[in-house]
Each structure stands twice: as C-alpha cells, then as structure tokens.
Amino acid sequence: MTILEIIQRSTDYLQRHGVPAPRLQAECLLAHVLKQKRLQLYLQFDRPVPEPALEQMRQLLRRRAAREPLQHLVGTAAFADFELLTTPQALIPRPETELLLEHAGRWLAGRLASAAGPLPQILDWGTGTGCLAIGLARQFPAAQVTAVDVSAEALALARLNADKNGVSGRIEFVESDGLAALPADRRFDLVVANPPYIPSAEIEQLEPEVREHDPRLALDGGPDGLRFYRRLAVECPPFLAAGGTLWLELGHGQAAAVCQIFESHGWRVMALEQDYQRIERVLGVERHTVPPPVQR
Ligand SMILES: C[S@@+](CC[C@H](N)C(=O)[O-])C[C@H]1O[C@@H](n2cnc3c(N)ncnc32)[C@H](O)[C@@H]1O
Structure with missing residues (x-):
C-alpha cells in the first residue's frame, strides 16, 4: 500500500x-x-x-x-516553541495554556525592563508536564523557577521535560499540596497556575480522550469548579514579593466568579484576556493590601 x-x-x-x-x-x-x-x-x-x-x-x-489521545500514542506534545514528553501521569498541555505563558511572560518582561532588581523568582502551581515552568525558564534565563505539584508522578515527568529542554538546573521541583511544603519565607515575583477547574459532575461528559486519559487530579475543580481559585486567593498572598502578581488560566464561563473570589480577598484585577474563541481565559491579579504573614 x-x-x-x-x-x-x-x-x-x-x-x-x-x-x-x-x-x-x-x-x-x-x-x-x-x-x-x-x-x-x-x-x-x-x-x-x-x-x-x-x-x-x-x-x-x-x-x-x-480514543487514546494522539499525544500519548506519539509520546510528545508541542507547546509554545518547544516539545514535551507526555504520559497519562500528567495533563496534556493545551493551546489555551500557551496564552497564559504569553501573558504572564509579557508582564514579567515589562517589569524587568522597568526596574533592576534581584533575580526574578517564579512559582508554577500545579506544574503537570512542567510546560509553564519550562516555558518561563526558557524565556527568562536569569529567573529561578519553583514548580509544585501534589502528584509525584507528574513531577517526575516534569523533571524529564526540564532536562529535555535544558533548564533542569534552574527549576526546583517540590511535591506539595498547594504551597504547604514551601518554606514560609519564600517570596515570588510571578506565580502562574492552571488549576483543575472542571466541575466534578461535568467530567463524565468530557470527550473520552480527556475523561479517561488525563489524570482526574488535573481536571477536578470540585462541585463548582472553583475550589482551587478559592484556595489560591487565600494561600498565595503570603508568598508574593512586593509588587508580585498571580496569573491564572480560567475555565469557560468562570471569569466573573473567579474575579469576584479574588476581589473579595483583597486582590485587584489587572488583566482579563480572551482566547482565540473570545472566551475569557487568562486572569492577572495583584494585591492591593500588604501581604499577611504565613499562617500554619
Ligand atoms: C490542569 S492541570 C495543569 C498542568 C500544567 N500546569 C498545564 O498547564 O498543563 C492541574 C495540575 O495541578 C495539580 N494539582 C491538583 N491539585 C493540586 C494541589 N492540591 N496542589 C498542587 N497541585 C495540584 C495536578 O496534579 C495537575 O498537574
């Protein structure tokens, strides 16, 4: 043939x-x-x-x-301008997340251009394949990047991907439920997060490639999909450096509710960006109050 x-x-x-x-x-x-x-x-x-x-x-x-995903069959996925290994242990990176990388990276580039300071500190919450941590480490060679995930399997894959992309020396991988395992005195200039945001009951209606092959831990955002935005709004402030910002990916139709969550916890919306389907997909927020001390 x-x-x-x-x-x-x-x-x-x-x-x-x-x-x-x-x-x-x-x-x-x-x-x-x-x-x-x-x-x-x-x-x-x-x-x-x-x-x-x-x-x-x-x-x-x-x-x-x-309905096994193409990326699992060929073993890799393209993300931004680099390639990642993919396995069923971590979410296959999505094009929407490239947009989060782009906006968060643009903000940090602007900040670095306008003020000299110590090495930028970046945190990637829920790193999965490591796509955001690696993308930012590639874009900012002077930055120190910390990547956390509650999944040890995802972190193992993210480490391989950092190695594959030549940035493993500049990313610290930490197994952690949220930020709990980070030292209380760590401060970050930029935090990025693409948290699980699918409402639990909707997971069964997703395409088989997603519901059967992406880890549930990477999808399930609790009953209304907003569980991790609430946690981030409360848990992030003690870890932000002065003038630091948090950039988030949003699920379809979640923008108003997520903005409301952050505003009610002393954050200010800086940017709300649409994807190519005109869905509000990326939210940038900053604090307008002095960060409270870490409470454990
Ligand atoms: C939607 S996936 C995003 C993965 C990757 N950042 C991306 O954009 O492709 C969410 C990630 O958050 C991780 N996660 C879920 N609950 C967590 C928690 N409590 N603390 C830290 N990470 C968590 C999951 O293991 C998963 O890797």
Missing part, C-alpha cells in the same frame, strides 16, 4: 469510530511511524510502505479509535 492509500483508509477508519479531525490524526500517526514530518508525506504519496510500518500503524489506529 502507498502512503496516500494508507492515509485514506486510516481516515475512513478513524471517522467511523467518531475520532475528530480524522485525516489530520491519520497523517500525524503515519508521520510518527515513518519518522517523518507530516508535510513530508505530501511529497511521497506514491511511496509504498513496508509491512512492519503498516503493522505498527494498524496498532496505533486501533488505540486511537479507542
């Missing part, structure tokens, strides 16, 4: 199994099997594919038809 025939048959097969964007998925899987870039396939449509590669493709197609 030729490359074009395999793409056509695979597309039909994935379509029959209800997989979204079946042609793109078929091309990505075949490119992975043949160790080529996807667009290179277009230059070789008539090339015959040897049997071992065909057999590997059949196996991957069966798994994709059973």
Whole structure:
C-alpha cells in the first residue's frame, strides 16, 4: 500500500469510530511511524510502505479509535516553541495554556525592563508536564523557577521535560499540596497556575480522550469548579514579593466568579484576556493590601 492509500483508509477508519479531525490524526500517526514530518508525506504519496510500518500503524489506529489521545500514542506534545514528553501521569498541555505563558511572560518582561532588581523568582502551581515552568525558564534565563505539584508522578515527568529542554538546573521541583511544603519565607515575583477547574459532575461528559486519559487530579475543580481559585486567593498572598502578581488560566464561563473570589480577598484585577474563541481565559491579579504573614 502507498502512503496516500494508507492515509485514506486510516481516515475512513478513524471517522467511523467518531475520532475528530480524522485525516489530520491519520497523517500525524503515519508521520510518527515513518519518522517523518507530516508535510513530508505530501511529497511521497506514491511511496509504498513496508509491512512492519503498516503493522505498527494498524496498532496505533486501533488505540486511537479507542480514543487514546494522539499525544500519548506519539509520546510528545508541542507547546509554545518547544516539545514535551507526555504520559497519562500528567495533563496534556493545551493551546489555551500557551496564552497564559504569553501573558504572564509579557508582564514579567515589562517589569524587568522597568526596574533592576534581584533575580526574578517564579512559582508554577500545579506544574503537570512542567510546560509553564519550562516555558518561563526558557524565556527568562536569569529567573529561578519553583514548580509544585501534589502528584509525584507528574513531577517526575516534569523533571524529564526540564532536562529535555535544558533548564533542569534552574527549576526546583517540590511535591506539595498547594504551597504547604514551601518554606514560609519564600517570596515570588510571578506565580502562574492552571488549576483543575472542571466541575466534578461535568467530567463524565468530557470527550473520552480527556475523561479517561488525563489524570482526574488535573481536571477536578470540585462541585463548582472553583475550589482551587478559592484556595489560591487565600494561600498565595503570603508568598508574593512586593509588587508580585498571580496569573491564572480560567475555565469557560468562570471569569466573573473567579474575579469576584479574588476581589473579595483583597486582590485587584489587572488583566482579563480572551482566547482565540473570545472566551475569557487568562486572569492577572495583584494585591492591593500588604501581604499577611504565613499562617500554619
Ligand atoms: C490542569 S492541570 C495543569 C498542568 C500544567 N500546569 C498545564 O498547564 O498543563 C492541574 C495540575 O495541578 C495539580 N494539582 C491538583 N491539585 C493540586 C494541589 N492540591 N496542589 C498542587 N497541585 C495540584 C495536578 O496534579 C495537575 O498537574
């Protein structure tokens, strides 16, 4: 069979199994099997594919038809301008989160340009694959980054990803429920968080790729999806340096409720940014009161 025939048959097969964007998925899987870039396939449509590669493709197609995510089948995901290893132990990074990286990074760049100071200290709450911690460490070579997660498995993957991207020397990984394991005297100029924000009862309605293959710990935001925003509003202030800010990813339709939570805990909304579907997706907040001491 030729490359074009395999793409056509695979597309039909994935379509029959209800997989979204079946042609793109078929091309990505075949490119992975043949160790080529996807667009290179277009230059070789008539090339015959040897049997071992065909057999590997059949196996991957069966798994994709059973709704295993493409990123788990190929083992990697693109994020911003770098690549991450992905496993079922951590959330597959999403394009929305690239927007959080972009806005938080822009804020820190502006701050560094306007005031000389000590090395910027950055905290990534709930690091997962490490996408935000790594993105910020790459963008700010002078910064020290701390990445926390309650999941030891996610942290192990994040460490591998930091290594893969050459920034493991500048990220400290800490297993912690929220900020509980951090020393009380730590202060951060920038905190980023993409917390679990799906209301518990809605998880069963998500696509199978998400509800069966992303860790529940990374999805479940409690009964109304807002559990971790409430925690961050209360737990973050003692760890903010003077003038420090917190940047958050928001779930669809959560902006008003999350702003209200932060404003009622002495925060001020600095920025509320939309994604490409015009959904309010990224919130930047700062304190307008003196941070209270750490209470344990
Ligand atoms: C939505 S995922 C985000 C992962 C990654 N930052 C990203 O944007 O792709 C939320 C992350 O928060 C972590 N998490 C959940 N509860 C936590 C807690 N109590 N303390 C710290 N991290 C937590 C999960 O393990 C998961 O890695």
